[in-house]
Amino acid sequence: MKILDTFFDAFDSLRGLFRRKSDPQGEQTGLLARLLPVTLLVLIAGILILGFLWSSEPDSFSPVLEAKRLAGERNDPITTGYITTAAIIKIAETLLDKPGGYLSNDKLPPGVLMDNIPNWEFGVLTQIRDITLAMRNDLTRSQSQSIEDKDIIIADSKFRIDSESWMLPPAESEYRQGIDALYAYLTRLVDEDKQDGQFYARADNLNEWLGLVSKRLGSLSQRLSASVGQQRLNTDLAGDAEAHQSTATGNVVEVKTSWFHIDDIFYETRGSAWALSHLLKAAETDYLHVLEKKNALVSLQQIVRELEATQATLWSPIILNGSGFGMFANHSLVMANYISRANAAVIDLRNLLKNG
Known part of the structure; x- marks a missing residue:
């Protein structure tokens, strides 16, 4: 536009x-x-x-093949956590090196005039931030009293720089430093002499990350569904008779996404689903023994399948916003369907990991 x-x-x-x-x-x-x-x-x-x-979105890749390629270049053995870390690096490098580079902070045309790909970038960046936070808090720590990994601390902080920061500091340079920190962690991960870089593939660690994933998917699903406008019953305090909130709200809440932001949310979701599908594929290998023991491998694969369905080619030149049962399509509701199904599968997977 x-x-x-x-x-x-x-x-x-x-x-x-x-x-x-x-x-x-x-x-x-x-x-x-x-x-x-x-x-x-x-x-x-x-x-x-x-x-x-x-405006073209990057192609998908195989996390396993990417890890093998990277390990071959660096002469590294592939150990637990290597595939997940390599996938994060590849996703972050794709974010910066795709056609046109990183566009979210551009101040000149055509980047400053574009909004679809910048929103896609933000969706990808959100998943990078979530997985690095999970690595900092859980995946690289043996227990709650253990020390945080020094390189993951750097990566987590660098990826949290404002996505639209143009200078002092520019977002791209900070994200590059985050990638460099992941490479440094990867070097320590395969070093059998120092043994100070670890990745713990445990069911409880995986469950913590999936908790973040579920919250992101739930938020995206609600924002997508609000494209047609809804009156929702207020369930903010449901389930706890003693619960309170800061300010009172009505029993019925009107929720509707502005027409100007419908395509923004759609492409943010596409980017988030693209990144998450690759991270889950990587986790499928790194956590294979855990998933098989819990009989949860198929559940994770189903999540990936739902997320991959969101990447189908969009033939319409614009994001249509027809009513739910109207004559025209509503791309946001279609996307919300896939995201909701993926989130439901994530919730089931978390229950399997906890109780299976």
Whole structure:
């Protein structure tokens, strides 16, 4: 939408230039006036072409094959946690190195005029932040009283820099440092001499991360479903007769996503699901013995399948927002269906890990 508005404004300016004739004295407009419309047209065409090329979402990859490639380059053995860490690195590098690079903090066109891919980037970044937080708090620690991993501390803090920070510091450089910290952790992870880099593949650790995943998916599902507007019963304090909240709210809550933000939430969800599907595939290998013992492997695979369904090609040039049973499609509700099913499967998987 921003690109089209810019194009129409430039077109109006060009039309005025073409209509401009010689002045009353008979003087010609000059070479500069004749070249300016052509230059602007070429510039606008270049911006539109770059915007189109940069709007493509990255392809998926195999976390196992990526880990093998990385291990081959570094001459590393693949140990527990290697595939998950390699997947995080690949996802973060894709975020920065995809066509057009990192766009969320761009201040010049076409990046500043685009919003779909920046929202996709934020969805990916959210999953990176969640998995690095889980690694800092749980996956790299043997128990609650153990010491946090020094490199994961750096990675977690670097990935939490404002996604739109342009300078002092620029987001890209901070995220690069986060990736470097993950590489440093990976080096220590395979070092059998020092043994100070660990990844603990336990059911309780996996369950903690899946708790974060479930909360993210639940939030995305609610935001997507609100595209058509709903009146919801207030269940904020349900289940606890003694519960209180800061300010009183009504028994019925009106929830509706602004028309201007529908596509933002849609692409944020696409990015989040893209990153999460790869992380879960990596966890499938690193936690294989745990999942098999709990008879939960198929449950995790079903989550991945639901998330992969969200990555189907979108043939419509815009995100349609038809009513639930209207004549036109509602892409947000379709996406919400897949996310809700994935979240339900995550909840079931958590129960299996805890009680299975």
